[in-house]
Amino acid sequence: MASVDQTQLFEFLCRMGDNTLVLGHRVSEWCGHAPVLEEDIALANTALDLIGQTQMWLGYAGDVEGKGRTADDLAMLRDVWDFRNVLLVEQPNGDFGQTMMRQFLFDAWHLAMLKALTASSNEQIAAIAAKSVKEVQYHVERSGDTVIGLGDGTSESHKRMQDALNLLWPYVGEMFVADAVDDAMAQAGIAPDLASLRAEFDAHVGGVLAEATLTIPDGKFTHKGGKSGFQHSEHLGHLLTQMQWLQRAYPGATW
Amino acid sequence: MKPAAEEIWDWLDAVPDPEIPVISVVDLGIVRDVEWDGDTLEVAVTPTYSGCPATSVISMDIETALYDRGIQNVRIKTQISPPWTTDWLSDKGRARLEEYGIAPPRAAGGPERCPRCKSTNVTRISQFGSTPCKAQWRCTDCLEPFDYFKCI
Ligand SMILES: [Zn+2]
Numbered sequence: 426m427a428s429v430d431q432t433q434l435f436e437f438l439c440r441m442g443d444n445t446l447v448l449g450h451r452v453s454e455w456c457g458h459a460p461v462l463e464e465d466i467a468l469a470n471t472a473l474d475l476i477g478q479t480q481m482w483l484g485y486a487g488d489v490e491g492k493g494r495t496a497d498d499l500a501m502l503r504d505v506w507d508f509r510n511v512l513l514v515e516q517p518n519g520d521f522g523q524t525m526m527r528q529f530l531f532d533a534w535h536l537a538m539l540k541a542l543t544a545s546s547n548e549q550i551a552a553i554a555a556k557s558v559k560e561v562q563y564h565v566e567r568s569g570d571t572v573i574g575l576g577d578g579t580s581e582s583h584k585r586m587q588d589a590l591n592l593l594w595p596y597v598g599e600m601f602v603a604d605a606v607d608d609a610m611a612q613a614g615i616a617p618d619l620a621s622l623r624a625e626f627d628a629h630v631g632g633v634l635a636e637a638t639l640t641i642p643d644g645k646f647t648h649k650g651g652k653s654g655f656q657h658s659e660h661l662g663h664l665l666t667q668m669q670w671l672q673r674a675y676p677g678a679t680w
Numbered sequence: 681m682k683p684a685a686e687e688i689w690d691w692l693d694a695v696p697d698p699e700i701p702v703i704s705v706v707d708l709g710i711v712r713d714v715e716w717d718g719d720t721l722e723v724a725v726t727p728t729y730s731g732c733p734a735t736s737v738i739s740m741d742i743e744t745a746l747y748d749r750g751i752q753n754v755r756i757k758t759q760i761s762p763p764w765t766t767d768w769l770s771d772k773g774r775a776r777l778e779e780y781g782i783a784p785p786r787a788a789g790g791p792e793r794c795p796r797c798k799s800t801n802v803t804r805i806s807q808f809g810s811t812p813c814k815a816q817w818r819c820t821d822c823l824e825p826f827d828y829f830k831c832i
Contacts, residue, residue: 467808477731552761556730559832567807
């Protein structure tokens, strides 16, 4: 473990923390707008869990970096090109069905990833994963149930869920494509080989989508460039202007 | 003279959970350890849910309670491993939750009975509730909705 490059470890931790931060913020955009009260509460609680997990990932990222940056500094004072989340989580909410499809596709990957990370050679990462996985089990149970309910619902809800799946499926691949950072983490026993998570994901997602009477689109094209920071979609910048506005306008403001 | 750990545990058992004030932070199982480090008392606290907004209030309440007892230097240590589990809720805490109208957690994944009329005919409304630790259920006999402290 001592041999792992700290810059690469920092990158990896930013990927984990930026995924939960950006998705947490996206989901929080529903607060007060969801179709029914129970869903509003569920979305807000999911967002809260994700933001809480972000504090652990980015807090540790700041420690590893060793420049005195806190989780808040990393969340609120970095620009688009420094974010390392996958493109899936920054996609706009769309309608409720699209939000829940995005949630389910991420949750299914997130659960498999966190389960693997509980066995990380890095104790701190194993501890964060063990804490988070309990929360994510509830997330995926709900998002999966909702995808089934709406997919196998009315002709209108079915059509919207199929449209959402067609739109979002090309973003799934990025979660499983390993680069130099992922390879270094896998070699050090810090994180799993991402490709090894695919079978569990496919079985889980395939089962839910079949029950939801939805069809996985053909085609192997995958949007990439989010987790490497090479090229985010235009949506992330708009999200950050909202999320970071207060700290940018009033640096260091606290409650 | 420094108060003994047992006495400090008793004091902390008088600190209410800010969101469910009928149970104490000790009942909730989030105080993991109390230890003197020289003149500083170190209290290890584990969060219930990682984003629970009550966590910082709980730390402040613990510090205030100990300060009121004359302990000048308190250090709260956040401990995330092993992760908090509802198995750590005390029996006293479970009984108080039910009296208060919140069904206590069960490994079976749902409440045993309605905390009001004690009927076992209950149905889930939503896995998420008014705080991260609760789900919403309903009694199909008295028809009242109620909170269930979910198992984690
Ligand atoms: Zn009842």
